[in-house]
Amino acid sequence: MSAVKKEDKNWIEVGQIDDVPKLGARVIKTDDGNIGLFRTADDEIFALRDECPHKKGPLSQGIVHGKKVTCPLHNWNINLDSGEAVAPDEGCTASFPIKIEGSTIYIAI
Amino acid sequence: MSEKLVVIGNGMAGIRTVEELLKIDPLAFDITVFGAEPYGNYNRIMLSPVLTGEKAFDEIVTHDEQWYVDNAITLHKGKEIIEIDRVNRKVIASDGTQADYDRLLIATGSNPFVIPVPGNDLEGVVTFRDMHDVNIMLDTSKQHKHAVVIGGGLLGLEAANGLMQQGMSVTVVHLMDTLMERQLDEAASNMLRASLEERGLNFLMAAQTETIIGKDRVEKVRFKDGTEIYADLVVMAVGIRPNIELAKKAGIHCERGIVVSDTLQTFDPRVYAVGECVQHRGMTYGLVAPLFEMAKVCANHLAKHGIGRYEGSVTSTKLKVTGIDLFSAGDFTGDETTDELVFQDKASGVYRKLVVKDNKIQGAVMYGDTIDGTWYFDLLRDETDISDMRKNILFGQAHLGDSGHGEENRVAAMSDTAEICGCNGVCKGDIVNAINAKKLLTLEEVRAHTKASSSCGSCTGLVEAILANTVGGDYSTAPHLKPMCACTDMTHDDVRAAIVNKELKTVRDVMTGLEWKTSDGCAKCRTSLNYYVVCAWPKEGLDDYQSRFINERVHANIQKDGSYSVIPRMWGGGTSPKELRAIADVAEEYGVETVHVTGGQRIGLYGLKKEDLPTIWKKFSDAGMVSGHAYGKALRTVKTCVGKEWCRFGTQDSTHLGVELEKMTWGSWTPHKFKMAASGCPRNCAEATIKDFGVVCVDSGYELHVGGNGGVKVRATDFLCNVKTEDEVLEYAAAFMQLYRQEAHYLERTAPWLERVGLSYVKENIVENDEYRKELAALFRESQKYMQADPWAERANGTDKHEFEPIATITVGKTATTA
Numbered sequence: 069m070s071a072v073k074k075e076d077k078n079w080i081e082v083g084q085i086d087d088v089p090k091l092g093a094r095v096i097k098t099d100d101g102n103i104g105l106f107r108t109a110d111d112e113i114f115a116l117r118d119e120c121p122h123k124k125g126p127l128s129q130g131i132v133h134g135k136k137v138t139c140p141l142h143n144w145n146i147n148l149d150s151g152e153a154v155a156p157d158e159g160c161t162a163s164f165p166i167k168i169e170g171s172t173i174y175i176a177i
Numbered sequence: 178m179s180e181k182l183v184v185i186g187n188g189m190a191g192i193r194t195v196e197e198l199l200k201i202d203p204l205a206f207d208i209t210v211f212g213a214e215p216y217g218n219y220n221r222i223m224l225s226p227v228l229t230g231e232k233a234f235d236e237i238v239t240h241d242e243q244w245y246v247d248n249a250i251t252l253h254k255g256k257e258i259i260e261i262d263r264v265n266r267k268v269i270a271s272d273g274t275q276a277d278y279d280r281l282l283i284a285t286g287s288n289p290f291v292i293p294v295p296g297n298d299l300e301g302v303v304t305f306r307d308m309h310d311v312n313i314m315l316d317t318s319k320q321h322k323h324a325v326v327i328g329g330g331l332l333g334l335e336a337a338n339g340l341m342q343q344g345m346s347v348t349v350v351h352l353m354d355t356l357m358e359r360q361l362d363e364a365a366s367n368m369l370r371a372s373l374e375e376r377g378l379n380f381l382m383a384a385q386t387e388t389i390i391g392k393d394r395v396e397k398v399r400f401k402d403g404t405e406i407y408a409d410l411v412v413m414a415v416g417i418r419p420n421i422e423l424a425k426k427a428g429i430h431c432e433r434g435i436v437v438s439d440t441l442q443t444f445d446p447r448v449y450a451v452g453e454c455v456q457h458r459g460m461t462y463g464l465v466a467p468l469f470e471m472a473k474v475c476a477n478h479l480a481k482h483g484i485g486r487y488e489g490s491v492t493s494t495k496l497k498v499t500g501i502d503l504f505s506a507g508d509f510t511g512d513e514t515t516d517e518l519v520f521q522d523k524a525s526g527v528y529r530k531l532v533v534k535d536n537k538i539q540g541a542v543m544y545g546d547t548i549d550g551t552w553y554f555d556l557l558r559d560e561t562d563i564s565d566m567r568k569n570i571l572f573g574q575a576h577l578g579d580s581g582h583g584e585e586n587r588v589a590a591m592s593d594t595a596e597i598c599g600c601n602g603v604c605k606g607d608i609v610n611a612i613n614a615k616k617l618l619t620l621e622e623v624r625a626h627t628k629a630s631s632s633c634g635s636c637t638g639l640v641e642a643i644l645a646n647t648v649g650g651d652y653s654t655a656p657h658l659k660p661m662c663a664c665t666d667m668t669h670d671d672v673r674a675a676i677v678n679k680e681l682k683t684v685r686d687v688m689t690g691l692e693w694k695t696s697d698g699c700a701k702c703r704t705s706l707n708y709y710v711v712c713a714w715p716k717e718g719l720d721d722y723q724s725r726f727i728n729e730r731v732h733a734n735i736q737k738d739g740s741y742s743v744i745p746r747m748w749g750g751g752t753s754p755k756e757l758r759a760i761a762d763v764a765e766e767y768g769v770e771t772v773h774v775t776g777g778q779r780i781g782l783y784g785l786k787k788e789d790l791p792t793i794w795k796k797f798s799d800a801g802m803v804s805g806h807a808y809g810k811a812l813r814t815v816k817t818c819v820g821k822e823w824c825r826f827g828t829q830d831s832t833h834l835g836v837e838l839e840k841m842t843w844g845s846w847t848p849h850k851f852k853m854a855a856s857g858c859p860r861n862c863a864e865a866t867i868k869d870f871g872v873v874c875v876d877s878g879y880e881l882h883v884g885g886n887g888g889v890k891v892r893a894t895d896f897l898c899n900v901k902t903e904d905e906v907l908e909y910a911a912a913f914m915q916l917y918r919q920e921a922h923y924l925e926r927t928a929p930w931l932e933r934v935g936l937s938y939v940k941e942n943i944v945e946n947d948e949y950r951k952e953l954a955a956l957f958r959e960s961q962k963y964m965q966a967d968p969w970a971e972r973a974n975g976t977d978k979h980e981f982e983p984i985a986t987i988t989v990g991k992t993a994t995t996a
C-alpha cells in the first residue's frame with residue numbers, strides 16, 4: 069500500500085500558465101537535469117524529462133500539436149501525457165505530475 | 178452498439194480495407210470476415226517465390242488467426258458465401274452459417290480463366306491463383322518431369338520459372354509470337370525470351386491448344402497444327418475474370434466487374450466492393466497497387482471520414498523472376514501522335530523505351546537495368562513536362578546528377594551489409610528484415626520502422642527497389658496528387674491557392690477554414706502553412722513562431738547536444754577587423770570550443786548556451802552585424818570571388834554585385850534555403866553554377882544561372898539569360914526568387930522545383946515577359962520591407978525573452994525535498 073496520498077506530494081510552484089506559450093514549452097532547470105513544461109492548445113500542462121528517448125534531444129525545443137511533441141533533432145513524436153514515443157518508434161521519457169491551482173502551476177518531482 | 182460490417186473475401190483487398198478502417202476508427206464496426214480459403218490472409222503475389230522455393234508459406238502470411246482475435250474480428254475461414262440476402266441484410270455460407278450486416282464489403286477477387294478445350298478437367302490440369310494450386314504444383318514436381326504452362330504473360334512466366342526451379346522440364350505455350358505482349362514491346366520481349374531460354378525454359382510460340390489428352394491424368398497436349406508434347410502437369414495462366422457471380426445473383430449491377438462509384442459503393446449504397454472483382458470507371462485491375470488505393474478510400478468512407486475519392490490508377494508491372502529486371506508502365510505501344518525514345522545495348526542486356534506525347538511520358542518499358550523505373554513512373558503520373566531533360570532522360574535520373582551512387586544501384590545484387598541510407602546508417606539487411614518481420618508494404622511504413630529514406634531522401638529509389646524485391650510487385654505507388662500530410666486531403670497547391678483566395682492570414686485560420694483533420698496539425702504541415710501564410714501576406718499575415726522549427730523560432734541552429742551555433746552575416750563573404758574582433762571577443766568570453774570557417778564564406782561559432790544567445794547577439798549588433806540566417810529556410814549566403822578589383826582575369830565587380838544581391842535579399846523567407854553566388858569570370862571561383870541563383874560575369878555583362886545546388890544531389894544550374902547591367906541582375910534575381918517563393922512547395926529547393934515546372938516555364942515568366950518580371954520583382958521588394966528587421970537585434974532587445982530563460986530553477990537533490 070502506498071502511504072503517500074495525492075495531497076501529500078511535494079508540490080513545487082513553477083510559474084503561471086501564461087508563462088508557457090500556447091502550443092509551446094518552457095524549461096525547468098533542476099540539479100538533476102532539465103524538465104520540459106508543455107502547454108497544449110486547450111491549456112493542459114504536461115511535464116517531461118527534457119530528453120528524447122531516441123538520442124536525448126531537448127523535447128522542450130520541439131513543435132507541440134495535440135497531446136504530442138515532435139522532437140527537434142530527428143522528428144520522433146512523444147506523447148505528452150505518458151512520455152512514450154508514438155509507434156512505431158519505441159522508448160519512454162519520464163513524466164512528472166502537474167497540479168494547477170487557479171493559474172499557478174505546481175510540479176511534483 | 179457498433180454497426181455490423183461483413184466482409185466477403187479474406188484476400189488482399191478485403192483485409193487491406195479492414196486494416197485501413199482499424200487505423201482510422203477501430204470501434205466503428207463489429208467486423209465479420211468470410212473467406213473461402215482455409216487460412217488467415219496471405220500475400221498472394223508471393224505465391225511465385227513459394228513455388229520457386231525461395232519462400233515458405235509461413236513467410237507470406239500477412240495476418241495469422243491471432244490477428245483476427247486481437248482485433249476482435251470474427252473470421253469464418255474455409256466458408257464460402259453462396260447468397261446475399263439484401264432484403265434481410267444477411268449473408269449465407271455454403272455450410273449454413275449466416276451473418277447480418279449493416280454494411281457489406283464484397284472483395285471476392287477474380288477467377289482464373291480456364292480455356293474451353295476437351296480434357297481441361299483432367300487430373301494434373303491446374304490454374305495459378307491460390308495456395309491450393311501451388312501445393313498441387315509442388316507435389317506434382319516431386320513425382321513427375323514434364324510441365325506445360327499455357328500463357329506467356331506475367332503469371333505464366335512466373336509459374337514456369339517456379340516449376341523449372343523445382344526441377345521440371347517446362348514448355349511455355351503462347352498464343353502470340355511475343356511474350357508478355359500486354360506489358361512489353363517486341364524488342365524487350367525478345368530479350369526476355371532469350372534470357373529465359375538461356376536459363377532452360379522452352380517456348381512454343383504462336384501455338385493454339387486444341388486438346389488435352391490423358392486417361393486418368395493428363396499425358397499430352399495437342400495443338401491446332403497437329404503437334405503434340407508430353408505433359409504431366411498443365412498450368413493454365415491465360416487470364417483472370419472478376420469474380421462477380423455472387424453479386425450478380427443478388428441483383429447488384431455488374432458489367433465485366435461489380436460496378437462501383439468513386440467511393441467504392443455499388444448500386445446498393447450499403448454494399449461496397451473493392452479489389453479485382455470491381456469495375457470502376459470502365460476499368461478492371463489485376464495488380465495490387467490500385468487495390469490499396471481503393472482500400473484507403475473505401476475505409477475512409479465506411480468510417481464516415483474525409484472526402485477521399487478513388488479516381489482510378491495507372492499501374493506498372495515488374496516480373497518477379499530473380500535475376501531478371503523488367504519494368505513497364507502505362508501505354509508503351511504509342512501511335513502516330515507519339516514519339517519513341519529508345520536506348521538499347523544488346524551486349525549488356527539493357528533496353529529502355531519511353532513513349533512520349535506532347536513532351537509528357539505516356540508509357541515506359543525497361544529491361545536489364547530498371548532502377549529508374551520508379552522515377553519514370555513518377556514523371557508519368559505527375560504528367561511532368563520533360564522537354565528540358567529530353568536529351569538526357571534515357572540515361573536515367575543519376576545522369577541528371579547525384580552524389581555518385583551510380584552503378585551501386587542494383588539492389589538485388591547488393592549484399593545485406595551494403596549501406597542504403599547513409600544518414601541513418603541503415604543497411605540492406607536491416608530493411609529486408611524489417612519488411613519481413615513487421616510485414617511492411619509501403620515506403621511510408623519502411624520509413625517509419627527503419628528510418629531509411631526518412632532524412633535527406635536520396636536513397637528513396639533504392640528503398641523502393643528493396644521493397645519491391647522483398648514483397649514483390651509495386652506497392653509503393655503513391656496517389657497521383659499527394660496530400661500535404663495525414664492532417665488533410667488537400668495538396669500543397671490547393672492549400673496555397675486557398676490561403677490567397679480565401680484570405681487566410683493565420684495558421685489557425687487555415688486549419689479551421691480548410692477543415693484540418695487534427696486539432697493542431699503536425700510538425701510537417703504547421704511549418705509549411707506558416708511559410709505559406711507569411712509568403713502570401715507579408716504585411717498582415719501572422720507569423721506563428723510556434724509553427725516554426727526550433728532553429729527559426731530562436732534564430733540559431735540547434736546542435737546534437739542541445740547547444741546552439743551562431744553565424745553572423747558577412748556580406749558577400751567580406752569582413753573587417755572590427756567584425757573579426759567582435760567574433761574573437763565573443764569566442765573568448767563564452768569559451769567557444771569551435772570556430773569554423775563555414776562552406777558559405779563566413780564564420781560560425783559552435784556550442785553556445787541558449788540563455789547566452791541574446792547577449793551574444795547584442796555584441797554582434799553593436800559591431801554592426803546581423804543574423805546570417807544559417808538556420809533558416811531563407812536567403813543564406815551570397816558567395817563571391819574578388820573579381821575585377823584584384824583578379825587579373827576579372828571582367829566585372831563580382832564582389833560588389835554579391836554584396837548588393839545579399840543586401841536586397843537578406844531576411845527573405847523561402848520554401849527551402851536559397852543560396853547565391855557571383856563569380857568575376859567564367860573560371861567561376863565562387864561556384865555560381867551550383868547555386869539557386871548564380872551570376873557569372875563576362876566581358877559583355879552578366880550570365881544568369883538558376884536551379885543549381887550542391888548537397889544531397891548535385892545539380893548544375895540551367896542557363897537563364899544574359900543581361901547587361903547590375904540593376905538588371907538585381908531585378909531578375911528578385912523576380913526569380915519571388916516566383917519560387919510563390920509557387921514551390923515548402924521544403925522543395927529550386928532544383929527539384931525547376932525540374933517539376935520546367936526551365937521553359939521559368940523563362941516564359943522571367944525572361945520573355947518583361948511586365949510580369951517587373952511585377953514579381955516589385956512584389957519581392959514590397960515583401961522585403963517587412964522582412965528586413967534583424968531578428969537578433971530584436972531578441973537582444975527583449976523579443977521572445979521567455980524562449981531563452983528557464984521558467985524556474987529548482988533543487989531536488991537525490992531524495993526529493995522541497996526547494
Ligand code: SRM
Nearest residue numbers: 734742773774775776777778779807886887888889890926
Ligand atoms: C555550417 C555549415 C557547415 C560548415 O561548417 O561549413 C553547414 C551546416 C549545416 N548544414 Fe549545410 N552547412 C553549410 C554549408 C553547406 C553547403 C556549402 C555552401 O553553402 O556553399 C552545402 C551544399 C551547397 C548547397 O546547399 O547547395 C550544404 C548543404 C546542406 C544540405 C543539403 C541541401 C540540399 O539541397 O541537398 C542540408 C540539409 C537540408 O538543408 O535539408 C544542410 C543542412 C545543414 C544543417 C543545417 C543540418 C542541420 O539541420 O542541423 C547544418 C547546421 C549546422 C549548424 O548548426 O550550423 N546543408 N551546406 C555550412 C554553413 C554555411 C553558412 O555559412 O551558412
Ligand SMILES: Cc1cc2nc3c(=O)[nH]c(=O)nc-3n(C[C@H](O)[C@H](O)[C@H](O)COP(=O)(O)OP(=O)(O)OC[C@H]3O[C@@H](n4cnc5c(N)ncnc54)[C@H](O)[C@@H]3O)c2cc1C
Nearest residue numbers: 186188189190213221222257258285286452453464465650
Ligand atoms: C501468382 C500470382 C502472382 C501475382 N503477382 C503480382 C505482382 O507481382 N504484382 C501485383 O501487383 N499483383 C500480382 N498478383 C495479383 C494480386 O495478387 C491480386 O491483384 C490481388 O491478390 C487481388 O486482391 P483481391 O483481394 O481482389 O483478390 P484475392 O486476393 O484473390 O482475394 C479474394 C479472396 O476472396 C475469396 N472468395 C471469393 N469468393 C468468395 C465467397 N463467395 N465467399 C468467401 N470467400 C470468397 C477467395 O478465396 C480469395 O481468398 C499476382 C497474383 C498471383 C495469383
Ligand code: SF4
Nearest residue numbers: 600633775776888889
Ligand atoms: S554540417 Fe552538413 S555535412 Fe556536416 S554533418 Fe551536418 S548536415 Fe552533414
Ligand code: FES
Nearest residue numbers: 120123125139142
Ligand atoms: S533525439 Fe529525439 S528524435 Fe532523435
